[in-house]
Every structure is written in C-alpha cells, then in structure tokens.
Amino acid sequence: MNLRTNALKNSLTGLLFLFSTLLFAQQEHTVSGTVVDKDAGIPLEYATITFKDPSGELSDQGGVTDFDGNFSIEVKEGTYNILVEYISFKPKTFKNRTINRDIDLGKIVLGISADNLDEVVVTAETTQVDVRLDKKIYNIGKDLTTQGATVSDALSNVPSVTVDIEGGISLRGNENVRILINGKPSAMAGFGDTNVFQQLPADAIERVEVITSPSARYDAEGSAGILNIILKKEKTLGFNGSVSANLGYPTNSQISTNLNLRTDDYNIFTTIGRYYRNSPGNAYFNNTYVNDTGDFDRIIEDREYDRLYTGFNTNVGMEYFLNDRSSITGSVFMRFGDDKDVTTNNTDRFNNDVLDSKTYREQIEKESDESYQGSLNYVNKFNDEGHKLTADFQYSYDNEERPTQIEENQFSPVNSLLARERIFEVETQNEYLIQADYVLPMGEAQFEAGFRSNFEEEKTDYKLSIFEDNQYTLDTLSNVFTYNENVNAVYSQYGNKLGDFSFLLGLRLEHTQLKGDIDPYYSEAVLEDFLQIDFDTNFDKNYLGLFPTVNLIYELKEDENITLGYNRRINRPRGWYINPFPSRSSRTNVFQGNPDLDPAFSNQFDLGYLRKWEKLTLTGSVYYQHETGSFERVQLDPEEDEGSGLTKDGIPIVRMLPINLATEDRFGGEIGTIYNPADWLRLNASFNFFRSIKEGEYDGVDYGNENTSWFGRFSGKVTLPGKIDWQTNAFYRGPTQNAQTETEGIFSMNLALSKELIPNNLTASFNISDVFNSRKRRSLTITDDVITDSEFQWRVRQYTVSLIYRFNQPNKQNRRNESGNSDFEGDDGF
Structure with missing residues (x-):
C-alpha cells in the first residue's frame, strides 16, 4: 500500500513539475529601455530591438522604438542575444542575457557606424556634413533658405560649390565638374545643361555628395570632380x-x-x-x-x-x-x-x-x-x-x-x-x-x-x-x-x-x-x-x-x-x-x-x-x-x-x-x-x-x-x-x-x-x-x-x-x- 502511495505521489509530483515547467516556459516578461544618439543625445525613433535565441529553439522576437526612442517588448522567458540596431548606426549586442523577470535596459547609446573603412561621420543636430575618404556629403534638407527654391539655389549653398550668374556650376572655382543624379548621368541633370536645375524643386534632394577625389568606380569625366545629387526615397514602413x-x-x-x-x-x-x-x-x-x-x-x-x-x-x-x-x-x-x-x-x-x-x-x-x-x-x-x-x-x-x-x-x-x-x-x-x-x-x-x-x-x-x-x-x-x-x-x-x-x-x-x-x-x-x-x-x-x-x-x-x-x-x-x-x-x-x-x-x-x-x-x-x-x-x-x-x-x-x-x-x-x-x-x-x-x-x-x-x-x-x-x-x-x-x-x-x-x-x-x-x-x-x-x-x-x-x-x-x-x-x- 505504501509502495503504491509513494508511486502515485511520485507520479503526481512529476506531472506537476512537468506542467509547471511547460507553464513556466511560456511565461513572458517585459523588456524596456530607451535608444538615443551617442553624439546628439536625441532619441532614435524606429530603432529595432531583436531577441535571438543562441540555441535556435525559439524564434526571433522583437519590436521598434516609439517617437521618444522608448520600447517595451513582451519576450518569452529564456536566454537571448539582444541586438539593438538603427540605420547607419553601429549596432549594439547584449549577449547571453537571461530573461526571467521584467528588465529595464535603461539608456542604450548608439554611435555612427564605422564599419566602412572610408567613413568618418560628423554628427550633431545641425551638422550638415559627413566626411568620407573621397567625398563630403551635405544634407540639403536642413537648409531653410532652400525651401521653395530650385536645385540651383540649393547647390549655391554647398561649400566648395559656386553657381555663377547664368547658372553655371563650379567646384573649387573650376567649372569642369561632372554632375550625376543618384550616381549616374541623367535627363534630370539636363545632359550637362545646368539651366534645368533652375526649374527643378530643391525639396526633391536628400543630399549632395561633393567628390573631389573620385574612386575608380566613377566615370573619369570632370577634371574638377563630381557633384552627385541624391534624391529623396523614404525608408519608413x-x-x-x-x-x-x-x-x-x-x-x-x-x-x-x-x-x-x-x-x-x-x-x-x-x-x-x-x-x-x-x-x-x-x-x-x-x-x-x-x-x-x-x-x-x-x-x-x-x-x-x-x-x-x-x-x-x-x-x-x-x-x-x-x-x-x-x-x-x-x-x-x-x-x-x-x-x-x-x-x-x-x-x-x-x-x-x-x-x-x-x-x-x-x-x-x-x-x-x-x-x-x-x-x-x-x-x-x-x-x-x-x-x-x-x-x-x-x-x-x-x-x-x-x-x-x-x-x-x-x-x-x-x-x-x-x-x-x-x-x-x-x-x-x-x-x-x-x-x-x-x-x-x-x-x-x-x-x-x-x-x-x-x-x-x-x-x-x-x-x-x-x-x-x-x-x-x-x-x-x-x-x-x-x-x-x-x-x-x-x-x-x-x-x-x-x-x-x-x-x-x-x-x-x-x-x-x-x-x-x-x-x-x-x-x-x-x-x-x-x-x-x-x-x-x-x-x-x-x-x-x-x-x-x-x-x-x-x-x-x-x-x-x-x-x-x-x-x-x-x-x-x-x-x-x-x-x-x-x-x-x-x-x-x-x-x-x-x-x-x-x-x-x-x-x-x-x-x-x-x-x-x-x-x-x-x-x-x-x-x-x-x-x-x-x-x-x-x-x-x-x-x-x-x-x-x-x-x-x-x-x-x-x-x-x-x-x-x-x-x-x-x-x-x-x-x-x-x-x-x-x-x-x-x-x-x-x-x-x-x-x-x-x-x-x-x-x-x-x-x-x-x-x-x-x-x-x-x-x-x-x-x-x-x-x-x-x-x-x-x-x-x-x-x-x-x-x-x-x-x-x-x-x-x-x-x-x-x-x-x-x-x-x-x-x-x-x-x-x-x-x-x-x-x-x-x-x-x-x-x-x-x-x-x-x-x-x-x-x-x-x-x-x-x-x-x-x-x-x-x-x-x-x-x-x-x-x-x-x-x-x-x-x-x-
């Protein structure tokens, strides 16, 4: 009788343990925090947070930050590598973090990515230039004087660039400059006739790349260098x-x-x-x-x-x-x-x-x-x-x-x-x-x-x-x-x-x-x-x-x-x-x-x-x-x-x-x-x-x-x-x-x-x-x-x-x- 009772107790204990284990495995906890820009200190909206199970048993989980850079994500209990990413920024990884309770990761600071060998990026809320190995990149969209203006007006505000009285464009005082749209010659650039820039709106421009030492990838045309105009193309879902x-x-x-x-x-x-x-x-x-x-x-x-x-x-x-x-x-x-x-x-x-x-x-x-x-x-x-x-x-x-x-x-x-x-x-x-x-x-x-x-x-x-x-x-x-x-x-x-x-x-x-x-x-x-x-x-x-x-x-x-x-x-x-x-x-x-x-x-x-x-x-x-x-x-x-x-x-x-x-x-x-x-x-x-x-x-x-x-x-x-x-x-x-x-x-x-x-x-x-x-x-x-x-x-x-x-x-x-x-x-x- 005692043997049967002990066996029944052991069985019930095992079932309860198995049930509690399964129940515990499905339990979720809240992981929260804030993602900010390292240099400017501003919140990063739409940064992604991904939870990856190193064993591969659980599928990836995650979410994105809100307007103020905050996130609050429900995650199944387990051990994860947590990846925090934002476009053009260096990602940050928290390895082998055990999630068995609600966790506040606090302020997560991301800096500009340095993965590209040529990239040395200058950042701040008003900074308009990225300096790279062969070029400088200017963000036209932040210049108030180009609102309601033409592409010629926008280019006249770019350092190293001058636009003469007739709309002719020079780089460092040299008018022999090659103009590209999105890296290629284009009808939008008027086949070299810069007068067309006096007709196109400046707010179509995302940025201008001033390339004074072009790499071999670029056409050899233009003894002064290259102006590469990048048009806007939104990446937000x-x-x-x-x-x-x-x-x-x-x-x-x-x-x-x-x-x-x-x-x-x-x-x-x-x-x-x-x-x-x-x-x-x-x-x-x-x-x-x-x-x-x-x-x-x-x-x-x-x-x-x-x-x-x-x-x-x-x-x-x-x-x-x-x-x-x-x-x-x-x-x-x-x-x-x-x-x-x-x-x-x-x-x-x-x-x-x-x-x-x-x-x-x-x-x-x-x-x-x-x-x-x-x-x-x-x-x-x-x-x-x-x-x-x-x-x-x-x-x-x-x-x-x-x-x-x-x-x-x-x-x-x-x-x-x-x-x-x-x-x-x-x-x-x-x-x-x-x-x-x-x-x-x-x-x-x-x-x-x-x-x-x-x-x-x-x-x-x-x-x-x-x-x-x-x-x-x-x-x-x-x-x-x-x-x-x-x-x-x-x-x-x-x-x-x-x-x-x-x-x-x-x-x-x-x-x-x-x-x-x-x-x-x-x-x-x-x-x-x-x-x-x-x-x-x-x-x-x-x-x-x-x-x-x-x-x-x-x-x-x-x-x-x-x-x-x-x-x-x-x-x-x-x-x-x-x-x-x-x-x-x-x-x-x-x-x-x-x-x-x-x-x-x-x-x-x-x-x-x-x-x-x-x-x-x-x-x-x-x-x-x-x-x-x-x-x-x-x-x-x-x-x-x-x-x-x-x-x-x-x-x-x-x-x-x-x-x-x-x-x-x-x-x-x-x-x-x-x-x-x-x-x-x-x-x-x-x-x-x-x-x-x-x-x-x-x-x-x-x-x-x-x-x-x-x-x-x-x-x-x-x-x-x-x-x-x-x-x-x-x-x-x-x-x-x-x-x-x-x-x-x-x-x-x-x-x-x-x-x-x-x-x-x-x-x-x-x-x-x-x-x-x-x-x-x-x-x-x-x-x-x-x-x-x-x-x-x-x-x-x-x-x-x-x-x-x-x-x-x-x-x-x-x-x-x-x-x-x-x-x-x-x-x-x-």
Whole structure:
C-alpha cells in the first residue's frame, strides 16, 4: 500500500513539475529601455530591438522604438542575444542575457557606424556634413533658405560649390565638374545643361555628395570632380510623404509632393511638381572700338530679360524585394516645359563721342521641352557584410523645340528696319547607359570591379531665315549637326585597413569616341567658307586612357584624421562647345563652338584634414592640379578675325570661341568649420582660395594668363522666441581674371524664417534671395581692337513664402540619420 502511495505521489509530483515547467516556459516578461544618439543625445525613433535565441529553439522576437526612442517588448522567458540596431548606426549586442523577470535596459547609446573603412561621420543636430575618404556629403534638407527654391539655389549653398550668374556650376572655382543624379548621368541633370536645375524643386534632394577625389568606380569625366545629387526615397514602413507649395515675387509659384508607400514586399515612391516662374534679368554692354574697324567707335547696349518658365515634372518608381537580400527597382522620370524668353536691346551708337543713332532689338524665343527617362536597377546582397552585385540600365530622351523671332529697328535719327529673322531649332538627345558593379569584402579588405557603357547622341536641326527683299530666305547657317559621345569603361579597385591606416587603390580604363557630322542645307564648301574657321566640321576622334586613383586615410585619433588622394581625370567638350554655329542673341556679340576641341586631361592631388570636438568640427584641404589641353573661352579681335566681319550697318562682329590651351596649373586650399555652441545657435563657414596659371596660344596670339581668386561662405541659424528659426547665408566671390577679362567680386545674401505651425507636420517659411540685389557680374574685357565693359544680372531679388506639410514621417531629427544610408549608387563600401 505504501509502495503504491509513494508511486502515485511520485507520479503526481512529476506531472506537476512537468506542467509547471511547460507553464513556466511560456511565461513572458517585459523588456524596456530607451535608444538615443551617442553624439546628439536625441532619441532614435524606429530603432529595432531583436531577441535571438543562441540555441535556435525559439524564434526571433522583437519590436521598434516609439517617437521618444522608448520600447517595451513582451519576450518569452529564456536566454537571448539582444541586438539593438538603427540605420547607419553601429549596432549594439547584449549577449547571453537571461530573461526571467521584467528588465529595464535603461539608456542604450548608439554611435555612427564605422564599419566602412572610408567613413568618418560628423554628427550633431545641425551638422550638415559627413566626411568620407573621397567625398563630403551635405544634407540639403536642413537648409531653410532652400525651401521653395530650385536645385540651383540649393547647390549655391554647398561649400566648395559656386553657381555663377547664368547658372553655371563650379567646384573649387573650376567649372569642369561632372554632375550625376543618384550616381549616374541623367535627363534630370539636363545632359550637362545646368539651366534645368533652375526649374527643378530643391525639396526633391536628400543630399549632395561633393567628390573631389573620385574612386575608380566613377566615370573619369570632370577634371574638377563630381557633384552627385541624391534624391529623396523614404525608408519608413507605411504610407508617408510631404506636400509643399510656395508663392513668390517676382512670380514664383510651385507645388510639389513626395509620396512613399513601403511594405515588406515593395516600396513605391514618387515626386510630382508643377511650377510657374518668372525670372527677370538685365545686362549692359559698353563696346569701345580702339582701331578704325567700323562706322562707330562706341556702342552702348542695355538689355532686359523677361523669362517665363512653366512646366510639370514627375519621378515615379517601385522597388520590389525579391527576397531578404535582393531587389529590383524601376523608375520613370518625365519633364514637360513650355517656356518663353523675351530679350530687348536698346542700343546707342556713337561717333567721336557724339550720339549717331539709336536702335531697338526684340528677340522672342519660345521653348517646348519634353524629357523622359526610364531606369532599371538590380541589387543582390549575398550577405550582411557588403558582398553584393548591382546592375543598371537607363535610357534617356530629351526633345526641345525653340522657335525664335528677332527684329531690330533703327528709330533715331530715322526709322528703318535693320534685321528681321526667324529661327526654328529642334534639339534631340538620346542616351543609353549599361552598368554593373561587384563588391567583395574580405575581412578588413574589400575588392570591387565593374564596367560602364554610355552612348549619347545630340542632334540639332537649325534653320535660320532672314527677311530680305520683302521675303524670308533660308540662310547659309542652316544645318543639321549631329554629335555623338560614346564611352566604354572597365575598372577595379582594392581597399584595406591596417591599424589606423586605410587605403583604396583603383584603376579605370576608358575608351572615348567623339564624333561630329554636319549636314548643311547648302553645300559644305559654302558653309565652311562662311564660318571662316580652319577645322574639319565632320570628325571622328578616339581616345583610350588609363585613369588611376589612390585614396589614403590615417587616423591620428578617433576624431582626427588626415587624407591624401590622387586621381587622373578627363574633361570632354560638351555639345555647345563643339557646335560651330554662332548664337543670335546679339548681332554684334556672338558665341561660336569649336569642333576642333579635344578633351583635356588632368592629374590632381588632394591633402585633407578633419578634427572634431564636442561642439566644433574643422575640415581643411590643399590641392594641386595639372591639366593639359585645358579649355579657354577667348574673344577674337575683329581686325584680325576673318570670320567676324561687319553687320550690314557697319558694326564689327565680336566673336567668342572656346579653344584648347597648352597647360593649366591650379592649386588652392579650403577650410570649413561647423560650430554649435548652443541648442539655439548653429554656425558654419567655409573659405576657398585658388590660383591658376594657364599657358598657350591660338592663331598666333598668346592667351596665357594667371588668376588668383577666392570665395567665402557663412551660414548662421538662430532659434528665436516662439521656436522661430532664422537663418542667414552670405557668400562672396573675389575678383577673377583670364587672358582678356577682369571680373569684379560678387556678394550676395539670403535670409529665411521658419516656424513649425504643427510640430513635425506643418512648417511655414519666408525667405529672401539676394537681399541687396547685388548678385551681378561686372567685367572688363580688353583686346587690341575692342574694350568691353559689361554688367550682367541673371535674376533680380526674390521673395518667397512656403508651406510644407509632412505626414506619417519620422521626426525631423531622425530623418537626418536615415539619410546616412541609401540604396542609391554612390555609397561605396570605401
């Protein structure tokens, strides 16, 4: 009996123990804590916390942080490795943590990831720059003065970058800069015509990468370096986006939206914009003719510009996640423009300082523009260590029709018709791009290889009709000019980290074909006789070159390093530099392309320094560049220029022509600071000094020259009472000169006020562009026969009011951190 009783007791005890064990195994406990940014101390929203069972018996569990960086997760009892992650930050792991009760992990601090050998990231709430081995990355979205502005306005606020009066973009004072969109040439960049940036909204930009020492992965084009514009693409799950609208004076109205729908399987994104913008400007030319070259010894021309830009643009795309490691992305970009440019010239003509006659010229140019671009991108990430393969295909098409009417009349002392012309110009561009890149990490090292083929054709159909004998007659200049630029390249590069020393070595092989063909409406002999330039208008040139790159970095300590870069680059002439047909904006001052231009080649060295303190960041660099065959625009003397001649009323025609000079040596230095002394005050400034020495001659004339100049930029942001942000941006470019022209310094200032009407949702801003209306180019050009004193203002002072509404987006502080990692090309592992 006792034996049976004991056996029953033992059985019941065992069952109770087994039941309690099973019940205990299913018990859950709460794990809580807060995740914050190490440097800024701000909470990190949407950080992920994952509980991994080392034995593999339990499936992964986890959750994400809320708006304030807090998390509270129910976890089954057991032993776990706890992984805390946030995009672009170094993850933190708590190994073999036993969860058998409620646990508060407290404050978990994450710092920016240093896994990439090249990455030294500068952080703080207002810091706008990430410094890497071969580039600096600027977050455009944090600049108040770009709200309601254009891409050109945004670029003009980026250190090392200047945007001239006509929208031309330079890097460190050198205009031979390559512009990419998401790492690739794009119709969105206007095929190199930077005027398109004055039509696209700045709020479509996530960041701008200033690449002064490009690795071998990048196209070798652009002796100054590369500007890579990265467009916004939200990474937050769900439907989110923003809508912005602005109204300005002179007329500047625009509405645009960025929308994003992301699920576990796909990500749909779009940017849509509609704009209506008036851009008035003016110019002044005073030509004094030193020698007896015509019927007048002095001509003063006052020019007014009235430009109206209207259009629509959209970028729609979808990324489909094939699995956890691979995806395919397709996108379509479209832009439609209907513009009108009215230019009027009032001209006074003198003989012996006595007014002889007055003329009035009006040019009405319309432009109908349509651009399309389709692209496909495939990414396969073989593991989490960066082993991946990417492949891209892109096709771009652009068509512009420009009908123009020109009429010039003399109205004093008598009325008479001087010129009446009609121009119908159709410009079509097609571009194909095929590219593949392979990245193989090898511990601390990394190997990369790839190829790129880019085929571009630009076709210009130009018809000029001149009114004579009461009828329009097709002029000798009428022609069809076709220009092809085909580039094929392969590259490989290898990087490694040895203690505090890191290096990246690369080699790129490129073959360039430049091909031009002119089909004149008259005979080619008549055309070449009219142009009066000694070159072959039909050409097929081929260039094969090796382009090595070397990038080195030495970490003096955690927040201090020195970088050294070397690269060889090529600068290919663009279509408007090649097309030999003169512009018609003036009968007396014309620009004419040169089909005989060859590419320029350069070698550049760059030595950089970075030092970071708690509230201050200092960056600096010195650089040297030697270029052969550099481009120079020269003004030809009418007395010696057989192609200039006189207008029918006896005025010498002054031509400007691009040529290849023998050499250019350019050296300089730049320094930048970011200082955040308090939460309510943020300051940054940069200074760039450069000097160039050019040697060479054309047609027996020496055009060698020396130029020393500089530019500085300052930005201050203050938080006023009522949480109103006030930002001031000031810019000054020092005087410049070349062989013939001296240009005065230019100063401009922008102001902006911003207020969040609904925190993290609705923001209102007001900004003034060019507060003192001082952004004018004043130049003096001296040749043996002509002295030209000129002033040019592309756009007058602008006032703009903007509203931006955001929905279902992370707060503005955390959006900064999300931009640090992107699927777009340009985020190399090194």
